[in-house]
Amino acid sequence: MTYTVEVLVDDDLAVDAALVERAAQAVLTAEQVPAGCEVCIRITTDAELHRLNRDFRGVDAPTDVLSFADDGNSSQFVTAPNLPRYLGDIAISYDRVLVQAAEYGHSPARELAYLTVHGMLHLLGYDHERGPADEALMRAREEAVMTALGLPR
Template identity: 40%
Template sequence: MALTLNWSNDQEKLPISDTLIALLEKLLQEAGQAEQVEDGEVALSFVTDEEIHALNKEYRGIDRPTDVLSFSMEETTDEELDIVYELEEGEETPEGFTHVLGDIIISVEKAKEQSEDYGHSIDREIGFLFVHGFLHLIGYDHEDEAAEKEMIAKQEAILQKVGLTR
């Protein structure tokens, strides 16, 4: 198996080019290699500020738009059922079964605004947000200074491997 990217564009504010998608697929492979994640599916949605604002309010209790949200399928809460399918030794993954890592949602409006604020390309900003979201999907966070430094270093190393520098 391999890492796969399934994406949707639910906004009309910024065209999403084939070149950008190819770049994100390359970032996914680099991030997976760096973190030793060999297979799984990542769903990526490009949305408006309005849509991400609603999601941020509903799921995080924060009443404003944000740049990126990640919803990991690797984590469960007390309210969720813990459904696990474990392969027996030597058993093959069932045909058609894909290990879903989770969803990444990016506000293209926030990405455009931030790319202008930071003085780099929109592709670099979307790439940064995508890698950031991927790292959240596999368990990283930035709840304290040490964790934030580690996550930023990992993001920058992956971005530099594909030439997305500031």
């Protein structure tokens, strides 16, 4: 299937944007999302994730990944029926990628892919914070996609 994944990387960050795109595409394919959907993923810093977390979630602390799903009601304008469905935006802290990769004992590439998968699943409605059953379901989907990417635990 064909999806549009735009990956924006802040200056001075040595990020494998192709891996981010591949991870996002893998989620969309695994979840059988209809072709033509679009998503934007920004790889940035702890400082920017801290600002976004504070401004949008009221949490005054940095975090590793934030997802901003487009519920279709964010615009006062009507979207033409033939336009692609915009799923939303994801922001990932590359600073957190490096720290967490070291903490968990795996490569930064695996951590970057994992956070991309995690954020994509949030855009699709998965939420590990709703309770143990939802957390188990989301973790299972994450592991399935990571395995398909060749990056299992």
